[in-house]
Amino acid sequence: MRAVRVTEFGGPEVLENVELPDPEAKAGQVLIDVDHAGINYADTHQAENTYLAPSQLPLVPGGEVVGRTGDGRRVVALLGSGGYAERAVAEQAMAFDVPDGVDDLTALSFIVQGTTAWLLLRRNAHLEPGESVVVHAAAGGVGTIAVQLAKAWGAGRVIATASSEEKRKLALELGADVAVDSRAEDMTETLREANGGNRVDIVLDMTGGPVTDQSIKALAPFGRLAFYGMASRQQPKPVQLGNLLRHSATVSGMWLPHAFTLPGQVYGKALAELFELALSGKIGAVPGGEYGLFEARKAHEALRSRATVGKLMLDPRR
Incomplete structure (x- = not known):
């Protein structure tokens, strides 16, 4: 089968186009x-x-x-690795049936990015109707869904950040009330201005570095920042617990693989609700571009340049 392989660690240049034997499914x-x-x-x-x-x-x-699958089921599945290939093996518990009416783009948008947005808003931030929500990287895979979910669940004001006019326009089209430049020199003041001069209740952050530091300073009393990535590859400053006490603020983290292990089928519940919202027309996936399998290097270059929006896919048939 055709596949993309990495034999040494590095940037997009380490992605190799190869032919490999088909993987074999074991018990389970x-x-x-x-x-x-x-x-x-x-x-x-x-x-x-x-x-x-x-x-x-x-x-x-x-x-x-x-x-x-071999028995004809149409599924969307999570893997530890192995997805950039014509065939892949998944644990049965991590392969979910895709409802009729849900296309490939939507299924792939929800299996990671959608469930991430769901968990951040439901479990980390505990969004209450009327609260203000900041979505950093609002034109990305998680951000585009988080903006829609926040509005669908009654957020009072959704503030999107994005690095270009085109991306900010997309965030507004998806339901954000205001969109600001993610490269603002003072993100604390920028977020407060975007919220009518008030501090913000919730921040969803996958940027790291100064953006995280300044977003924490923008939190309202009992505000919550949910941290789920570090796209800037810059560590934020250590959080001073005394500062959290001063504003009764919360900073939490969320790593999606951990959610797979939680009791009560949390992950499956999130995915099922997302599919229902999509079928009812309340939220939708944003296409970010489709690449042939052997264009994976090009796709990674686009991602790292922050030039992409929405969901990117590889088509192993071309």
């Missing part, structure tokens, strides 16, 4: 003929071994696919 696993593989920013970290979970070489990147 399922073999999937891949129709599309999702591309996530985490894949770039996986390729350079800077992800929270260490990578092992050789590596076929890719943590999500949608396709058909």
